[in-house]
Amino acid sequence: MSTMNREEIISILEYGVMAPSTHNTQPWKFSITNDGVEIYLDQTRILTQADPHMRDAFISIGCLIENISIAATAKGYGAQVCIYSPERNKTNAVAAIIFSKKSDSAEKSNRALFDTIPKRVNSRGLFTKEAVPLAKIESEIAIMAQGGYFTMHSIAMVTDQTQLNSIAQLTEEGIAEAHHSDAFREEMSHWMPSALSKRKNGLQWYSLHMPFFLSFFIAEIIKNKDMGHVLAKKSADCVRSAQVGLAFTANEENLATWMTVGRSAEHLMLYIQSLGFHTSIYVGGTEIGDRAKDFAQLLGGECKPQFFFVVGKISTPHKVSPRESVISKLLN
Numbered sequence: 312m313s314t315m316n317r318e319e320i321i322s323i324l325e326y327g328v329m330a331p332s333t334h335n336t337q338p339w340k341f342s343i344t345n346d347g348v349e350i351y352l353d354q355t356r357i358l359t360q361a362d363p364h365m366r367d368a369f370i371s372i373g374c375l376i377e378n379i380s381i382a383a384t385a386k387g388y389g390a391q392v393c394i395y396s397p398e399r400n401k402t403n404a405v406a407a408i409i410f411s412k413k414s415d416s417a418e419k420s421n422r423a424l425f426d427t428i429p430k431r432v433n434s435r436g437l438f439t440k441e442a443v444p445l446a447k448i449e450s451e452i453a454i455m456a457q458g459g460y461f462t463m464h465s466i467a468m469v470t471d472q473t474q475l476n477s478i479a480q481l482t483e484e485g486i487a488e489a490h491h492s493d494a495f496r497e498e499m500s501h502w503m504p505s506a507l508s509k510r511k512n513g514l515q516w517y518s519l520h521m522p523f524f525l526s527f528f529i530a531e532i533i534k535n536k537d538m539g540h541v542l543a544k545k546s547a548d549c550v551r552s553a554q555v556g557l558a559f560t561a562n563e564e565n566l567a568t569w570m571t572v573g574r575s576a577e578h579l580m581l582y583i584q585s586l587g588f589h590t591s592i593y594v595g596g597t598e599i600g601d602r603a604k605d606f607a608q609l610l611g612g613e614c615k616p617q618f619f620f621v622v623g624k625i626s627t628p629h630k631v632s633p634r635e636s637v638i639s640k641l642l643n
């Protein structure tokens with residue numbers, strides 16, 4: 312039996328669900344067990360157009376797992392994460408976390424990450440010229456490597472402006488190509504609630520730096536008109552304005568790899584935001600069309616790009632996006 316009761320487990324999961332997720336779909340469900348929690352993929356949240364292989368859904372679940380692990384540790388519990396093998400049927404649990412007795416030493420180690428969980432946002436917009444603390448990020452990556460974060464995937468830190476410009480170009484082409492598809496745009500429009508919507512999921516108008524009134528029409532506009540070139544250019548400009556990008560690559564594509572990518576990415580995004588800097592995720596260049604190959608070549612090797620985010624300081628950060636309650640995500 313876990314030393315944590317049901318209410319405590321739910322309070323830890325509240326931190327879990329603050330994780331980023333593709334289109335803010337929050338594609339997770341929970342089952343509370345005797346000694347922790349089992350995590351399931353919410354099949355109703357799969358983006359069949361934007362994420363046909365479900366990589367982004369599982370990366371999102373990886374981000375959730377990292378938050379849960381950080382929150383449990385900060386509250387003085389051990390959190391043993393078990394990511395199930397890729398062969399498992401996707402209707403079964405994809406991961407389990409077992410909580411164990413308090414450990415005071417662990418509590419101090421990740422306090423800054425824990426405090427950052429409720430404040431973390433995926434920022435969009437142009438970065439200022441303020442210097443990013445590259446050495447600190449490098450040393451956090453080294454600490455993570457010692458902690459076993461990179462056994463199933465690798466990370467590359469891109470600081471060369473020419474390389475960043477090329478990634479921006481791939482991002483621009485990828486987003487523009489995706490928007491040519493009516494089905495992609497229709498799916499995306501479903502995840503764009505208006506400013507007065509009571510929905511607790513989806514891409515928020517303020518997070519897209521959209522005027523209040525436009526939020527009432529944007530879903531219809533996106534659905535019926537290919538605005539891809541405009542959105543693509545905006546995203547590419549953000550990537551170009553960054554001083555550093557973090558690219559996650561792997562040799563294998565499977566659920567376990569994706570979840571571990573999500574854990575590492577969330578850990579680093581929290582670390583960077585705990586330093587007062589911002590992070591922006593752009594996966595258009597890694598996964599749309601044939602661009603993954605070009606992306607891999609840019610990084611100089613045979614690898615499968617998984618995830619990418621850029622780092623800098625944004626002068627007008629927005630507030631956090633809403634989340635569905637943990638209770639609504641419980642299976643038991």
Ligand SMILES: Cc1cc2nc3c(=O)[nH]c(=O)nc-3n(C[C@H](O)[C@H](O)[C@H](O)COP(=O)(O)O)c2cc1C
Nearest residue numbers: 331332333334335367370432433592593594595632
């Ligand atoms: C796997 C994954 C892929 C994402 N891809 C993009 C992307 O390509 N472009 C983008 O602007 N945001 C992307 N996001 C960010 C989400 O839209 C964002 O996390 C979500 O809207 C919730 O907002 P928040 O992170 O500020 O809480 C991605 C997030 C995840 C986890």
